[in-house]
Amino acid sequence: MNDDYLWDKTGQPDPQIQQLEEILGTLRYQPRPLALPQKRNYFPLLAIAASILLALLAGGIWLRIRSRNEAPPQQVRVEQPAPKPIEAPKPATTGSASNPPILARNRIHKPRSASSVLPKQEREEALMAKEQLMLALRVTTEKLHLVHTRTQPNQIKNQHRVG
Amino acid sequence: MKTLLIAIFLIFAPVFPAHAQQDSRIQMSGLDHLAAKASQTVDVNIDERLMRLASRVFDDKDEDEREVKKLIANLKGIYVKSFEFETEGQYTAADIEPIRTQLRGPGWTRLVNVTSKKEGMLEVYLLFNGDVVRGLAVLHTDDKELTVVNIVGPVDVDKLARLEGQLGIPDLGIGSQKNKKNDDEK
Numbered sequence: 001m002n003d004d005y006l007w008d009k010t011g012q013p014d015p016q017i018q019q020l021e022e023i024l025g026t027l028r029y030q031p032r033p034l035a036l037p038q039k040r041n042y043f044p045l046l047a048i049a050a051s052i053l054l055a056l057l058a059g060g061i062w063l064r065i066r067s068r069n070e071a072p073p074q075q076v077r078v079e080q081p082a083p084k085p086i087e088a089p090k091p092a093t094t095g096s097a098s099n100p101p102i103l104a105r106n107r108i109h110k111p112r113s114a115s116s117v118l119p120k121q122e123r124e125e126a127l128m129a130k131e132q133l134m135l136a137l138r139v140t141t142e143k144l145h146l147v148h149t150r151t152q153p154n155q156i157k158n159q160h161r162v163g
Numbered sequence: 164m165k166t167l168l169i170a171i172f173l174i175f176a177p178v179f180p181a182h183a184q185q186d187s188r189i190q191m192s193g194l195d196h197l198a199a200k201a202s203q204t205v206d207v208n209i210d211e212r213l214m215r216l217a218s219r220v221f222d223d224k225d226e227d228e229r230e231v232k233k234l235i236a237n238l239k240g241i242y243v244k245s246f247e248f249e250t251e252g253q254y255t256a257a258d259i260e261p262i263r264t265q266l267r268g269p270g271w272t273r274l275v276n277v278t279s280k281k282e283g284m285l286e287v288y289l290l291f292n293g294d295v296v297r298g299l300a301v302l303h304t305d306d307k308e309l310t311v312v313n314i315v316g317p318v319d320v321d322k323l324a325r326l327e328g329q330l331g332i333p334d335l336g337i338g339s340q341k342n343k344k345n346d347d348e349k
Contacts, residue, residue, distance in 0.1 A: 068212070118219060118220070122216070123220065125213075125216060126216040126217055126219055126220040127220055129209060129213040129214070129216050129217035130217040130220050130221065132207045132208075132209055132213075132217075133207075133209055133213075133214070133217045133231075133235065133241060134231070135205065135207055135243070136207040136209060136241040136242075136243045136312070137231065137234075137241070139205060139207075139243050139245055139310065139312060140241075140243070140299075140301060140312045140314065140323075141323070143285065143301045143303055143310060143312060144287070144301065144323070146282075146285060146303070147275050147277060147285050147287055147301075150277040150279065150282070150285065151275065151277060
């Protein structure tokens, strides 16, 4: 047997070595171009995410504007009661057993109107708006009245006759 | 970029028509220049916020004011522009055309149109959404007067009729027969 085959593949090969070569040959290095992983396109996902964000932002702005247009929450001013002067303790009456001291009294409170809790500036604005509103309603009903008198002239003439 | 535009369109597409359908407000700012020529101008702009604010100062003990409060409870706004001129021809048809164009839009129905040489033209429009009234517009054009009234929101004509003669509001005489019967019985 010549060992040159193992060294530089010359001379007579050993059949066993040839068999091994065939088996292991499949695992031989095969040169091929470097295949880098393809860059994934994230643009559609980003676009959808941006759209959803925009929609949420627009929705938030819309809700904010809408809530601002609606009536502002009723402000309730809590006033601290004025400190009462400390009174001297009254002597206990003998009939306290039959008339126990009143610990709490159920008073009927008058309902406070919404306008009374409005701050001064807001109240002035509300009164001005009310005045404008009444003016608008007057103009509207005046025009509707005009329409009515023009569309039913005969009825009005008869009413005058009766009157 | 194309995907972004499509996505934005798909998200916002259902929003815009819905908003457009609900809006019965008429843009009247095109008439503002007439104020300089007018001898008397009434310009009222009450949006929903002011309406709610005004309703808070109505006196609930006063029956008349209570009625007005009920009437405006569901309204979204009242807008009035009225100009009175000392001489004729201070405004043209072109000035009113933008208003008419809006009133020719979908949903608006001209309920009344009264024309007379002496007192001009009076038109009443209602905006319907199905069977529900979503707005009212009154247009009065005279030689020396131009008035546009726009009520935004569900207008209850019965309630409006009940305001007749109250708070300086003239008697319309269009109250329901039921009310008239009740009054007669009293």
